[in-house]
Amino acid sequence: MDFTSDNICGVSEEILLALSAANQAETAAPYGGDRLSMMLNERFESLFGKPVSVFPVVTGTAANALALSACVQPWQAILTHEKAHIEIMECGAPEFITGGAKLIGVAGLDGKLSVDALAQAVRDSGQGCLHRSQVAAISIGQTTDAGTVYTVDELRAITQFAKENGLLVHMDGARFANAVAALGCDAAELIEGVDVLSFGASKNGAMNAEAIVFFNQELAKNFIYQAKRTGHVVSKARYLSAQLLAYIENDLWLKNATQANKAAQYLAQRLNDQEGIEVLGRVESNLVFASCDQFLVEALKEGGVGFYSEPATADGKQRIRLVCGYSTNFTKIDGLIDLLHGVSMYRKAA
Amino acid sequence: MDFTSDNICGVSEEILLALSAANQAETAAPYGGDRLSMMLNERFESLFGKPVSVFPVVTGTAANALALSACVQPWQAILTHEKAHIEIMECGAPEFITGGAKLIGVAGLDGKLSVDALAQAVRDSGQGCLHRSQVAAISIGQTTDAGTVYTVDELRAITQFAKENGLLVHMDGARFANAVAALGCDAAELIEGVDVLSFGASKNGAMNAEAIVFFNQELAKNFIYQAKRTGHVVSKARYLSAQLLAYIENDLWLKNATQANKAAQYLAQRLNDQEGIEVLGRVESNLVFASCDQFLVEALKEGGVGFYSEPATADGKQRIRLVCGYSTNFTKIDGLIDLLHGVSMYRKAA
C-alpha cells in the first residue's frame, strides 16, 4: 500500500497503446518534425480554445523551470507561494534555468496566494531599485502543493492583478487535471490570463511526459533554443507527442484525474472515521493531509505503507500526506483503514 | 527513403515489451528507487567489467552536458574535436550546464583527436595563467561525428596522455554501440581510462534513453543534485531503466548496431558503383559520407530522399551524409540506388 505520490502509479493502457501505434511508422522526422508532434498545437488549441505553442518535455521540473525562463530575465524575480514546488522541491532548477532569477516566497493560507499578499510583496520588492531583483512574474500552482484548488474567481483576481502590474503569469499544472476535474469546469476557464502553463501528465497516467503550453505566443519565440541548450529537446519526439495526444484524447486526462480525486475523497472519509487521525482541511484534489497520532504513523510505516510525514509536534501528532493516483483502488484504501483499525484495537487491548 | 539520421528509426520490439513489462508493477518508487533502476549499476558493471554509477537521462545532449559538468569547474576548459557534437550541435548546452566552462576545439583528421594535437592544445592553453580557462578534461566521440571509430590503441594513447596531464576523459558514446560492433571488441576495452561515458541508446533502438555511466566513482558523488537542478531526473524512472536494461540484455544493442553498420557498408558499396558519386573515406560505422554531383543531390531531394548535404563546391560537387539505422533495410537502399541510376540514365539520354 503506497500513498507516497501519484508518480508511483503506472501508465494508462491508452498511453501504452499510443506508443505502440507511434512505433508503426518506420521512420519519423526527429526533434518535433514528425506527424504527431505537428498535431500538438492544434489539439491543445481545441482543448484551451485559443492559439497555443506546445513543447513536450519529460519532467515537471523542466516544464516549470523552462516556462519561467521564458517569462523573466536573469535579473528579475518571480513571486510564488513560499511552499510552492518550484521554491522548495526543484533543487534550484528555476534559478538555474532562468539564469539566476530570484524566487520570492509569499505566505498564504491553504497553499494559495492572495491578491493582498501579492500586492504587499510587490510593494516590498523595490521595483525600480537597482539593488533588487525586479518582480516580473507570478507562479501559481493549480492544484497547489497543499492539495487545494483555486476557484475560477480566485484565479481571475490574480491574473487581473498581474495584468495591472505588468507581471506575467505561470501556472504550475503538475496536477492541472485534478483541478479541472475538481472544479468541473472547462480547462479554458482556468487559464484565462495565464501566459504559460506547465501541463502535467506524468502524475496522471503518462510515462514521463509534460507539456509546456504557451498562451502568450511572444514567449514561445526562440524557446526551442532555450529548451535545446538545457538538453530538453528529445530526438524521438513522436513518443512524447503520442503520449500527450492520447492523454487529452477522449478526456483520458479527466477520467484519470476524476478517479484519483474520488479515491482521495473516499480515503479522507474513511480516515475521519478512525480514532487518532483527523483529516486537515477540505480534500479538493487527490492529496489528503491528516494529523495522526505518532504511534499510528509508526505502525503504518512498519506495516509497509508509503507516505510522507512531518516530525511529531509537542502533542504527539504528526502531519502526514497521503496521495491517491488514477490507479489507486478502493480496496487498497480499505486495506490501509483495516491496518489502522487493527493497530487501534490492539493498542486499546494492551 | 530517409537517411537523415539514425534517430528517425522507431523503437525495437524488445524495448517496447520491456516498457509493457515495467508497467505490470502496480506501483514503483519514483526517482530511481524502483526495482529496475536499482539493477542498473549491477548490469552495467557486468557489461564493463568494473564498478559504475549509472544515471539514465532522455537526451544525448543532457548526457554529454551533465557528464561534462561532473568533470570540470566553471573556470575550466574541455578539449574536444573542433567538429565534435558537443561543440557544434548542442546549442551551447555543455557551456550552460557546466556553469560556463569553455570548449576548446582541436583540429584532427577524420574527426579524431591525436595526442600530438592534444599536447599542442594543452601547451597553448596557458595552464596556470589566470586569464585562461584551465584545461581539465578531454571529450572524445566514439563513434566520432565523422563516422570514424578510434582503435583501442588510439584510445589508449589519448587516455594515457590525459592521465599524464591530470585531465579527465569523457566519451560521447551516442553511437558507442556502433563502435563496439565495428571493432568487434569488448565494451570494456573501449572505456579503459575513461572517467565517464555518455552511453547512447536512442539512436539505436531505444525510445528516448541514454545512460551516463561513471567509471570514476568520485565524479558521481552528489551528481543527482546536478541532474535534478537541470530538470533531468524523471519521476517514473522505471520506464527509462527498463529500456536500458532491455537494450543491453541479450546483446540487443550490439545486434542493432551490427545491423546498422552492415547497412552502411552495403550502401557505401552500392553508391560506389554509381557514376557521379564517390564515398569519402572508409565507412567504419553507420554513417556514410560521399561526394556527389550537384544534379544528383537535387534529384534525390526531389525524389523525397532525406539526408544532409553541404553547399556545392567550385567543381559542382556536394558533400552529403547518409545515415543507416538498426532498422534500415536493404530494399530501401536498393530503392535509393535505383533512383540514382534512373536519374543518370535520364540525364545521359537528355
Added chain:
Amino acid sequence: MDFTSDNICGVSEEILLALSAANQAETAAPYGGDRLSMMLNERFESLFGKPVSVFPVVTGTAANALALSACVQPWQAILTHEKAHIEIMECGAPEFITGGAKLIGVAGLDGKLSVDALAQAVRDSGQGCLHRSQVAAISIGQTTDAGTVYTVDELRAITQFAKENGLLVHMDGARFANAVAALGCDAAELIEGVDVLSFGASKNGAMNAEAIVFFNQELAKNFIYQAKRTGHVVSKARYLSAQLLAYIENDLWLKNATQANKAAQYLAQRLNDQEGIEVLGRVESNLVFASCDQFLVEALKEGGVGFYSEPATADGKQRIRLVCGYSTNFTKIDGLIDLLHGVSMYRKAA
C-alpha cells in the same frame, strides 16, 4: 544633511595619500604581482592572527557573491537572515555568481540569526533529499543590516553549530570595522570559526575597495580564476592594495569606525530628546533606526535631509534609517535636530 548611507562619505586623507604614494613606482606588475599586493596576506595575517589569503575587489556585492561561490556548489544552499543584504539588496548576485545556489532566508530578532532558528532551518531543509538544494553554508552580517552587532559569544555559538553540521561560515563584514569598534575586541575574536570574510572598506573611508579574506585556505585555491571570470581581477591592483594597506595601517579603519559609531550615538541621543520621534532598539553601530511621525518625515525630506524611510503605518508613524559615516560631524547632526525642532515648534504654533 545626508544620512542616506555611509557610502556617501568621501575618502580618508590617508587613503588618498597611499594612492599617490603607490603612483610613485613608475611601473608595477599587474594583476596582483606588484609589491603592495604581495604584502596583503602578511598584513592581514597580523591583523587576524592567522594565515589568510586576501583578494581585493571593488564592491561589497562582489566580495559577498565571490566569497559565497567559494563556499558552495551550485546545487547547494546558504542560510542567511531573511533581511540580509545578500538576500535583498544584491539583485541576485549571490545566486548568479555561485552558479545558482539558493539563499534560504531565516527569521531572527534584531537582524540576527540564532542557533535555534538555524537548527530548525537545517531540519526543514531536506538534507539528503534530491529535490532540495543542500544547505552547505551560513552567511552572517557583522554588523547586521539592522545595525546590530553579534557578541563574541553569539558568534561562537553559530560557528560551533556550523562546524557540528558540516557547514561553512561566511561573514558579510561590509561594516566589520563598526562591529569591532563597537565591541572593543580584537578583530581575531570575531572571525574564529569563520571561513571567509567580506572585509569592507568602502563604507568606512576607502575609495572602492573591499577585501575577501579567506581563513579557510582550501577555499582560496583556484579562486583567482573565479574572480577573473566575473571580471573582478583589476589590472592595476596596486591601487586597490594600497588602499587596503593604508586602511588597516595605524588602525585607520578602527578610528574611522569609532568616529562613525560615536556620531550615531550622539544622533540617537539627540533624536530621543525630540517629540514625535523615537529611536528603535539600542544603537550598536553607525546605523540609527527610529519611528517618526509622518509629518516630520515629510518635513525632513522637504528640508533636503537624505535618509531611507518605510511607508507609514496605521498610527501615522514611519520607520526611518539614518546612517552616520566616518566623516559625519556633530554640527550636521545638530543641524538635523534644529530642523526637527523648528518643525515641531511651528506645528504646535499652527
Added chain:
Amino acid sequence: MDFTSDNICGVSEEILLALSAANQAETAAPYGGDRLSMMLNERFESLFGKPVSVFPVVTGTAANALALSACVQPWQAILTHEKAHIEIMECGAPEFITGGAKLIGVAGLDGKLSVDALAQAVRDSGQGCLHRSQVAAISIGQTTDAGTVYTVDELRAITQFAKENGLLVHMDGARFANAVAALGCDAAELIEGVDVLSFGASKNGAMNAEAIVFFNQELAKNFIYQAKRTGHVVSKARYLSAQLLAYIENDLWLKNATQANKAAQYLAQRLNDQEGIEVLGRVESNLVFASCDQFLVEALKEGGVGFYSEPATADGKQRIRLVCGYSTNFTKIDGLIDLLHGVSMYRKAA
C-alpha cells in the same frame, strides 16, 4: 625596463588630481547619483557626436563581458577573431556573464576580421537550426590584440555586413585611444554602426576605470540590473566618473595614446637596427611584435626586461611582444637597445 603591458604604467597626474577634486564634496549620492556621474552621458555624447548611455566599470573584462551580455541571449553566439582578448584572455567571462552564449572564433590576418570570413562564419553557423547557438553579434577589437588598427573603411564594411545580417556590433576598445591616435581621425568615425563600445582607460593612464558606452540605447535599458548582479556597480561612483571625465577632458586620452604610440614607433625603429631581431609587420599602435634570436630573448630576461615571448620555433627564433605605455620614456628604450647591443657584441667576441 618593463615592456610587459601598458597596464604596468601608473596613473596620469590629471587623473589623480581629479580624484582629489572629487573628494572635496563632503558627500555625494552613491551608485551613480552624484554630480560627476550625472555628467558622463553628456560628455561622452560630445566626444562621439551622438546620444550615449555610459556605465563605468573597473576592468576591461567586465566591460567586454557586460557589454556582450546586453547584445545576446544565452542561446546566441558572437563572432570574434580567434585570437581576440574575449576569446582567449578572459577566462570564460563573456560566456559566464552572457549566461552561456558561445564565442565563435574566426581566423583573419593581422588580428583582423574580414567581411568574407564573417560571411563564411555566418553561413557555417546554422542560423535557424535548433542545434546551433544562433549568431547575433560581432565583436571586434580596435586596436586589435595583434596591435593592428582597423581603417575606417574596414570598420564600415564590417558594420555594414552586420546590419545586413541583423547582427549587433561590440567593439573592444581596451586600446581605443591608441587606434584613434594612430588613425588621426575623430572618435566618432570609428564607432559608426557600433552598438556598444568598451572604452578603455586603465591601460592609458587611468587607475582602474573603463566605460561601457552604449550607442544603441535600447541595449542600455535595464542594463544597470545586469551590472549590479555581477557586482559591477560601485557605490562611490564619483571616483570612477571623475577619472573618466578627466581622461577625456582636454584630450588627455589622446595625448597619452599618442605618446605610447610614438614610443612604440621609436622602439620598433631601434629594434630593426639590431642584429638578431626583426620587427614583425607594421607597428600601428603601441604594441611591437618581433622575431628574436633565442639567445637574445634569454639575455633580455636575465637582464630583467619584462615582456611576453612564445616558445622557440625550429629556426631558433622566438616571437616576442613589447608594449609601450603612455609613460614609457625613450631613455628606457635606449637602455633596452644598449642591452641588446651589448649581448650581441659579447657573443661575437666569444
